Amino acid sequence: MSSTTPLPRQAAPSGRRELPEAPFLAAARGERPARTPVWFMRQAGRSLPEYRALREGVPMLDACFDPEMLAEITLQPVRRHGVDAAILFSDIVVPLKAAGVDIDIVPGTGPVVAAPIRDLAAVKALPELATAQVEPIADGVKLLVERLGQTPLIGFAGAPFTLASYLIEGGPSRNHEHTKALMHSSPQLWHELAGRLADIALTFLRAQLDAGVDAIQLFDSWAGALSERDYREFVLPHSAKVLDGVAAYGVPRIHFGVGTGELLPAMRDAGADVVGVDWRIPLDEAVRRLGGKAVVQGNLDPALLYADWPVLEAAVRRIVEEGRAADGHIFNLGHGVLPGVDPDVLTRVVGLVHEL
Numbered sequence: 001m002s003s004t005t006p007l008p009r010q011a012a013p014s015g016r017r018e019l020p021e022a023p024f025l026a027a028a029r030g031e032r033p034a035r036t037p038v039w040f041m042r043q044a045g046r047s048l049p050e051y052r053a054l055r056e057g058v059p060m061l062d063a064c065f066d067p068e069m070l071a072e073i074t075l076q077p078v079r080r081h082g083v084d085a086a087i088l089f090s091d092i093v094v095p096l097k098a099a100g101v102d103i104d105i106v107p108g109t110g111p112v113v114a115a116p117i118r119d120l121a122a123v124k125a126l127p128e129l130a131t132a133q134v135e136p137i138a139d140g141v142k143l144l145v146e147r148l149g150q151t152p153l154i155g156f157a158g159a160p161f162t163l164a165s166y167l168i169e170g171g172p173s174r175n176h177e178h179t180k181a182l183m184h185s186s187p188q189l190w191h192e193l194a195g196r197l198a199d200i201a202l203t204f205l206r207a208q209l210d211a212g213v214d215a216i217q218l219f220d221s222w223a224g225a226l227s228e229r230d231y232r233e234f235v236l237p238h239s240a241k242v243l244d245g246v247a248a249y250g251v252p253r254i255h256f257g258v259g260t261g262e263l264l265p266a267m268r269d270a271g272a273d274v275v276g277v278d279w280r281i282p283l284d285e286a287v288r289r290l291g292g293k294a295v296v297q298g299n300l301d302p303a304l305l306y307a308d309w310p311v312l313e314a315a316v317r318r319i320v321e322e323g324r325a326a327d328g329h330i331f332n333l334g335h336g337v338l339p340g341v342d343p344d345v346l347t348r349v350v351g352l353v354h355e356l
Contacts, residue, residue: 016212017145022152024085028215028252028274030295030327036320037084038353039154040346041256042336043077044089047343050076060105064094067140074144078151081347082354084330085152085215086144088208090137092158092219093166095204098133101126101167109171116170118182123193126167129200134207141211152215154254155208159220160197160238162257167193176225183234194238202245209249217254217276218242220267224259224278231263236270243271254297258335264289279334284325295328300349302333305341309348316349320356 019025023033045051051073055063063069073089093103093111102114117123131138144153166172168179183190205216218239223231243253255267256276264286268275275294277286279301287294304315316331323329331353337346 017214019150019152019214022084022150022214024152024330025214025252027328027330028254028295032328035354036323036329036331036356038331038350039083039085039087040077040081040333040337041087043081043083043087043346044073045337046339047337047341047346048076048080049343050080060091060107061094061097064090065098065136067136067143070137070140071143071147074140074153075147077346078148080343081350083151083350085154086148087154087217088137088141088144088156088213090156092156092163092221094137095129095134095157095200096163096167098137098204099127099129099200103166106171111166112171113167116178117167117193118178120189120192123189123196126193126196128196129203131203131207134204137204138207138211141208141213145212153213154215154217155205155213156217156219157201157204157242159218159223159235159242159255159257160194160201161223161226161235162219162221163197163201164190164193165222167197173222176222180225180230183230187234190234191238194234195241198238198241201242205242205246209246209251213251215252215254216246217256218272220255220257220260223257223263223267224261226263228262228266231266232269236266239267239270247271256297261286261289265291268294274328274330276332277334283319283322283329287325294326295330296323296326297330297332299332299334302335302338302341305333305338305345305349309345312345312349313352316352317356320353 023037026033027037070089074086078086096103106112165176165179252273254274255272258278261281274297277296277298279299304312
């Protein structure tokens with residue numbers, strides 16, 4: 001399917017959970033719930049001893065395709081921390097793996113692609129994703145919907161630019177040199193690749209939504225490497241295709257990237273209901289850049305979870321106060337939980353946010 005071919009819209013499934021009292025969903029709609037909701041990116045994972053015990057000897061991607069395991073891992077931080085939302089345990093490369101791309105998550109490195117995609121033949125050979133190929137993930141979502149009670153579940157996917165960066169570079173990259181060179185030197189090839197990846201992300205999100213997730217987050221982790229001009233020309237149309245393609249479901253759509261302080265208005269223009277903000281700018285400044293009206297998510301520096309409690313407490317209080325400038329605020333980190341964080345600190349942060 002080419003980058004110019006729109007995917008057919010699907011009607012929102014009937015029977016979605018009604019969660020009228022969920023603070024996370026209220027804040028995402030721009031309302032003022034009784035307490036500031038809080039969840040953490042990468043809250044399910046290496047910081048939890050129960051996660052490490054469950055995953056022992058099980059490769060990351062195998063865990064992502066095991067419905068019972070991914071459901072249990074997703075539930076672990078909800079039980080331990082009392083967060084206001086669960087996020088599906090998965091990885092942004094899961095739909096690529098499901099489609100048949102030779103990609104693996106190498107411990108200590110991250111996603112590694114066996115054959116980087118840098119020419120038209122490789123783009124044409126990129127397989128499409130069929131819904132049946134991510135059925136185990138959908139089955140995990142259905143288990144979670146049954147077990148989460150009144151806690152909302154966030155589904156997610158990687159945005160086309162970030163997925164393309166992994167495929168073009170062959171793995172994580174500091175400078176994204178091959179990606180940027182291809183983008184500017186072969187724009188038609190770039191848009192063909194990004195369009196195909198938008199289709200894959202959209203199919204993955206729709207599978208999660210049909211299974212019952214209550215919100216979605218589009219991770220464009222590496223978009224901060226781009227100028228606003230390049231973002232609007234090369235990235236926004238494809239992210240917009242994904243976010244617009246799930247609009248009919250009527251759930252909150254969160255858009256997040258790292259180092260994207262200069263891109264926040266453009267990322268909202270892509271179709272976000274909630275704009276994720278990393279730790280590099282204050283939330284009230286983010287709201288100003290967004291025109292004074294916005295729902296934001298963030299933005300504690302994950303490294304501060306290692307600080308003494310008085311330092312961390314002051315930072316949490318400041319962020320909650322800065323978030324009052326927004327129409328709605330969901331407390332989160334400015335990126336994911338680091339592996340060595342003491343989980344008791346996360347639990348304590350949740351309690352403090354709920355008190356403020």
